[in-house]
Amino acid sequence: MTPSREAWHAFLRSRRSVRRFAPRPVPREVLTRVLDTARWAPSAHNRQPWRFVVLEAEGAARRALAQAMADAFRRDLEADGLPEAEIAARVQRARQRLLEAPVAVLLAADRATMDPYPDERRRQAEYTMLIQSAALAGLQLLLAAHAEGLAGVWTCGPLFVPDLVRQVLDLPATWEPQAMFYLGYPARIPPPPPRLPLDALVQWR
Numbered sequence: 001m002t003p004s005r006e007a008w009h010a011f012l013r014s015r016r017s018v019r020r021f022a023p024r025p026v027p028r029e030v031l032t033r034v035l036d037t038a039r040w041a042p043s044a045h046n047r048q049p050w051r052f053v054v055l056e057a058e059g060a061a062r063r064a065l066a067q068a069m070a071d072a073f074r075r076d077l078e079a080d081g082l083p084e085a086e087i088a089a090r091v092q093r094a095r096q097r098l099l100e101a102p103v104a105v106l107l108a109a110d111r112a113t114m115d116p117y118p119d120e121r122r123r124q125a126e127y128t129m130l131i132q133s134a135a136l137a138g139l140q141l142l143l144a145a146h147a148e149g150l151a152g153v154w155t156c157g158p159l160f161v162p163d164l165v166r167q168v169l170d171l172p173a174t175w176e177p178q179a180m181f182y183l184g185y186p187a188r189i190p191p192p193p194p195r196l197p198l199d200a201l202v203q204w205r
C-alpha cells in the first residue's frame with residue numbers, strides 16, 4: 001500500500017541528525033541500498049557529480065584519515081590560541097567519532113563533470129551547481145538511511161582539509177571532499193532542533 005501524504009511528510013520531518021549509535025553493525029547490503037538511492041538525487045545537467053568513499057570500520061584508511069585529520073584540527077585550534085585542555089578534548093572527540101562510527105562515508109564532488117566556461121561569472125555558477133548537486137546526494141543519502149531505520153549526521157570536517165583527505169585516501173585530483181557522513185543504528189533519537197517559522201522564510205509576491 002502506498003503511504004499516505006501525511007506519512008510521507010512525517011517521514012521527511014522525522015529525519016534527525018544522530019551522533020550516537022548502537023553497537024550494531026550495518027549490513028553491507030543495507031549500506032549499498034542507501035548509496036544506490038543516494039545516486040537518484042537530481043543534479044545539474046544530470047551530471048551526477050557525487051562520489052562516495054566508504055571507510056570500512058577498523059580499516060587502515062579510516063585509521064589513517066582519523067589521525068591525519070586530528071593532527072590538522074589540532075594545528076587549527078592551536079593557531080586559534082585555545083587552551084590545551086580544550087584542544088585535546090575536541091581533537092579526541094573528533095578522532096573517536098570517525099574511528100567509532102559504524103559507517104563512515106566521505107562525499108566528494110567531481111570537478112571533472114563541470115562544463116568549462118571562458119568567463120569567471122559562468123565558471124562560478126557552474127561550480128555552485130556542482131556543490132548544490134553533490135549536497136542533494138548528501139540529503140538523499142540521509143533520507144535513504146532513515147528509510148532503513150538507520151540514522152546519521154552530515155559533518156563538514158573534510159571541507160577544511162580537502163588536500164589532506166585526497167592525499168590520505170589517494171583520491172583523484174578532481175574529487176573535492178564535501179562532507180563525512182556517520183551512519184548507524186541510533187542509540188536514541190534526539191528531540192527535533194527548532195525550525196524557523198514558515199512565515200519568516202517565505203515571501204509571496
Ligand SMILES: Cc1cc2nc3c(=O)[nH]c(=O)nc-3n(C[C@H](O)[C@H](O)[C@H](O)COP(=O)(O)O)c2cc1C
Pocket residue numbers: 015016017018019153154155156157192193
Ligand atoms: C552542511 C552541513 C554541515 C553540518 N556539519 C555538521 C558537523 O560538522 N557536525 C555535526 O555534528 N553536525 C553537522 N550538521 C548537522 C546539523 O547540525 C543538523 O542538521 C541541524 O542541527 C538540524 O538538526 P536535524 O538534522 O536533526 O534536523 C551539518 C549539517 C549540514 C547540512
